[in-house]
Amino acid sequence: MAAAAPSVPPAASARARRAGRHPWLSVVWAAMRTPRGAAGLALASLVVLIAVVGPWVAAKPPDALLTIPYAKPSGQFPLGSDFLGRDVLSRVLNGGWALLLMAAAATAFGIAVGAAAGISAAYLRGRPDSFIMRTVDVILAFPQLVFALLLLSLLGPKLWLIVLAVGLTHAPAVGRVIRSATLDISERDYVKVVELQGMRPVKVMSSEILPNLISPLMVEAGLRLTYSIVIITGLAFLGFGQAPPAANWGLMINENRSGLPLNPWAVIVPAALIALLTIGTNTFADAIARVTIGVERRPEEAVLLDDLTPRQSQ
Amino acid sequence: MTGDHPHRPDAALAPPVGGEVRLDVRDLEIRIGAVGPDVVSGISFEVPAGEVLGLVGESGSGKTTVALALLGHARRGLRISAGEVRLDGTDLLQLPAGDLRAVRGARVAYVPQDPAAALNPTLKVGTQLREALRVHPGVVDDPGSRVLEVMREVRLDPTPEMMRRYPHQLSGGQQQRVGLAMAFCCRPSLIVLDEPTTGLDVSTQRHVLDTVRSLCRSYGVAAVYVSHDIAVVGGLVAEVAVMYAGRIIEIGSTSKVFGEPLHPYTRGLLAAVPSPLRAEVLTGIDGQPPRPGRRGRGCSFAARCGFAISECLARPPEPVIIEGRAVRCIRAAEIRSAHTPRPAVLSGPAVGAPAAALSVRAVSARYGRAAVLSGIELDVPPESCVAVVGESGSGKTTLARCIVGLHSNWTGEITFDGARLIPGVRGRPREVLRRVQYIFQNPYTSLNPRKTVGQIVAQPLEQLLGLPYRERSARAARVLEDVSLGDDFAGRYPDQLSGGERQRVAIARALVVEPDLLVCDEVTSALDVSVQAVIVEELRRLQRERHLAMIFITHNLALVRSIAQTAVVLRDGAVVESGPVEQILERPADPYTVRLMADVPKLAVPGQAREAGGAAAGAAAP
Numbered sequence: 001m002a003a004a005a006p007s008v009p010p011a012a013s014a015r016a017r018r019a020g021r022h023p024w025l026s027v028v029w030a031a032m033r034t035p036r037g038a039a040g041l042a043l044a045s046l047v048v049l050i051a052v053v054g055p056w057v058a059a060k061p062p063d064a065l066l067t068i069p070y071a072k073p074s075g076q077f078p079l080g081s082d083f084l085g086r087d088v089l090s091r092v093l094n095g096g097w098a099l100l101l102m103a104a105a106a107t108a109f110g111i112a113v114g115a116a117a118g119i120s121a122a123y124l125r126g127r128p129d130s131f132i133m134r135t136v137d138v139i140l141a142f143p144q145l146v147f148a149l150l151l152l153s154l155l156g157p158k159l160w161l162i163v164l165a166v167g168l169t170h171a172p173a174v175g176r177v178i179r180s181a182t183l184d185i186s187e188r189d190y191v192k193v194v195e196l197q198g199m200r201p202v203k204v205m206s207s208e209i210l211p212n213l214i215s216p217l218m219v220e221a222g223l224r225l226t227y228s229i230v231i232i233t234g235l236a237f238l239g240f241g242q243a244p245p246a247a248n249w250g251l252m253i254n255e256n257r258s259g260l261p262l263n264p265w266a267v268i269v270p271a272a273l274i275a276l277l278t279i280g281t282n283t284f285a286d287a288i289a290r291v292t293i294g295v296e297r298r299p300e301e302a303v304l305l306d307d308l309t310p311r312q313s314q
Numbered sequence: 315m316t317g318d319h320p321h322r323p324d325a326a327l328a329p330p331v332g333g334e335v336r337l338d339v340r341d342l343e344i345r346i347g348a349v350g351p352d353v354v355s356g357i358s359f360e361v362p363a364g365e366v367l368g369l370v371g372e373s374g375s376g377k378t379t380v381a382l383a384l385l386g387h388a389r390r391g392l393r394i395s396a397g398e399v400r401l402d403g404t405d406l407l408q409l410p411a412g413d414l415r416a417v418r419g420a421r422v423a424y425v426p427q428d429p430a431a432a433l434n435p436t437l438k439v440g441t442q443l444r445e446a447l448r449v450h451p452g453v454v455d456d457p458g459s460r461v462l463e464v465m466r467e468v469r470l471d472p473t474p475e476m477m478r479r480y481p482h483q484l485s486g487g488q489q490q491r492v493g494l495a496m497a498f499c500c501r502p503s504l505i506v507l508d509e510p511t512t513g514l515d516v517s518t519q520r521h522v523l524d525t526v527r528s529l530c531r532s533y534g535v536a537a538v539y540v541s542h543d544i545a546v547v548g549g550l551v552a553e554v555a556v557m558y559a560g561r562i563i564e565i566g567s568t569s570k571v572f573g574e575p576l577h578p579y580t581r582g583l584l585a586a587v588p589s590p591l592r593a594e595v596l597t598g599i600d601g602q603p604p605r606p607g608r609r610g611r612g613c614s615f616a617a618r619c620g621f622a623i624s625e626c627l628a629r630p631p632e633p634v635i636i637e638g639r640a641v642r643c644i645r646a647a648e649i650r651s652a653h654t655p656r657p658a659v660l661s662g663p664a665v666g667a668p669a670a671a672l673s674v675r676a677v678s679a680r681y682g683r684a685a686v687l688s689g690i691e692l693d694v695p696p697e698s699c700v701a702v703v704g705e706s707g708s709g710k711t712t713l714a715r716c717i718v719g720l721h722s723n724w725t726g727e728i729t730f731d732g733a734r735l736i737p738g739v740r741g742r743p744r745e746v747l748r749r750v751q752y753i754f755q756n757p758y759t760s761l762n763p764r765k766t767v768g769q770i771v772a773q774p775l776e777q778l779l780g781l782p783y784r785e786r787s788a789r790a791a792r793v794l795e796d797v798s799l800g801d802d803f804a805g806r807y808p809d810q811l812s813g814g815e816r817q818r819v820a821i822a823r824a825l826v827v828e829p830d831l832l833v834c835d836e837v838t839s840a841l842d843v844s845v846q847a848v849i850v851e852e853l854r855r856l857q858r859e860r861h862l863a864m865i866f867i868t869h870n871l872a873l874v875r876s877i878a879q880t881a882v883v884l885r886d887g888a889v890v891e892s893g894p895v896e897q898i899l900e901r902p903a904d905p906y907t908v909r910l911m912a913d914v915p916k917l918a919v920p921g922q923a924r925e926a927g928g929a930a931a932g933a934a935a936p
Contacts, residue, residue: 189760192720193823196739197777198747211764 040283051096109167114174122182215292222285336536342397351607371557440477566639598848677726768804
């Protein structure tokens, strides 16, 4: 893809940059400026901050046995201890980053596979379309968690496999959404224009169609990130994930649930963090969706756009 | 609210009522949000019973905003901030919401632009009409017979079979008649028509217009007819108001305003309207109207006006009354006496070389099972322009798509420069793809919104010629210059451009590979008339300079004269007539062409309008 032509005077390219022109960033930026988007991003960032900074600020080693099991919160152990007498606060601070990393990787993988499948199916039509969409139907017939469990029990619980399995369960849903968006875009005149220039299908898809799918892709990414977190913590709760001595929010809920009456914080805090994170990412994804479909367009923009809509005549 | 109404005729066949003022709009102003800039302001006009006022303006002029305000409605984000809309003495803007609802539909009716979108697709015609009456009980005595009556009034046969039809089973013209019937069924005092015939064929358009006019006459209804189409308005209404940048800049009797326009904008607009009667150089208006909030202190048109002086920028011009019309121009009186040169008349057809650049022989095309074209014959001599004319559904776009290779399901023979073209674009040699270029109808969809103008124009050079990056951008810059777009356009994105600028970019993209044949598919139909004139002139100049053969596809017979030497008339996928443009337009042989010509809306006083329009054109040209 050619970048901006060199003949562009600096003033013009600066103007384009000032308009917040990077398509991905401009969508995120617009979503951030809505109250909904700001709230969602704030919630999610808070949890991400805890997970990222946590390992450095944790006062005690996460896997050292320091006190009696299920100790009540005290000055030394602000959130008490877990079923083996380890410091809950330190484990909470250490137990998020791996989860977030896995969720992000699974989401990226799922979006990439799903988008590639969806765009190809819609643009190529015919046999590729039938083949891709029937495969999608088959995968969609399994519930996501069951599908991931199936893959893991067949191949063994390795972390990279969890990422791949979760990502793969996202691909069909993403593919469907992207396929219908592409069906619309591939009929647009600007796609016909490059076909008349004899452009190869792969290039048409990557350079003409993909950049126009940013809105649905952003929305999907936000939504799938939420699901990834839920599924990966769910798998950790079920014992598929990091092996037991490691700190992990999903695992912590499982390990400490029998001690709920003694020290509820060992369960409530990781559960609350997961909840806040999913609520945050979901709210932000919703804000992106609203921005891109124009529900939260500023009124003066709406007026001008209505007035400038091309008129339909023959 | 709706009960006692002194002016409404009681019987269906009341004698024509005229004279008294039905609608009186005073100093209407509409703003964006609570404290935003005004979108329209200082709108004042009156409409007597039985009369139609034409509200004319280009896109963004605020005409639809005013039309909706007549129903007491402002679009989301807008607020009616001042003024009154008096209907038979009652100010609609002061009515409480409940009363306003009772007025809408019963005393003020609205006919929207797109009938297909305005009718509920799940309701039968009869049900739809009865519903309109049910919402306003007591407006008419017998809803059942009123439905039949109003159907006859809009010239639809009220057979039980017709009443049972769904909107999609009707033609576009019939749909719009049902829309009119819904508007007229409660016998309103005021009817607002928002471009009701845009999107209809000329013939259908004329019949719908006749119906509107006669209904308004016979029932004493005041009507406001919003349109961008000056020729349509000129033939329909006695009074016309021209809007520009949110203000009425000239208002008065149609014969005066269109016959001897005084405002430079009106003059420019009229000069831009193509005429089927003479081949003339069309003169558009360069630049574009300022958006709300950027209109400056003085006259909004000053920046594009050939008569502008420094005083024009000092304060907004107040209306001046000259010869029974109001003009917002401080120089109106001087302009009236200004010299008015005739527009340049084009010389006869350029005689092309006998060999055809492109020839189409016995081409028949289908979409699935439906035959769209049958036995088309067409020759395009080198360096000449052939117009393909026809109504919607005549197959003219399909023909263009067969030629360029976007539609591959056809039989017959198309030869370009002696070589046969194969149906689909995939198998055609690169050289053919380069030499035959296609320009799409709608510049709002033919430019990729994620690419800069520079990227869009340079792309064919990469695809078709494989030029290195540096040379691509140099050539793109040159061709942008050639279509009158400056250097700084290369870095812009399509949504930062106006419709006319977008279409120039599309033209530049076609020209950058130096084609030999240009296929232009309705390239001006999505544009305003002042922009259309600029684009057509641009195309004509480029065709001459670059020695192009051109196929110009249009539904607008009037445009043909300005650009083409030969014309081909299509009907239902077959050629009904072809020959030199003069012959087809002046002595049409086929009855279909005769009808098409007769139905083209013409300005009320074309000769005078042309003369006067030429003055502004001459002056406005940079």
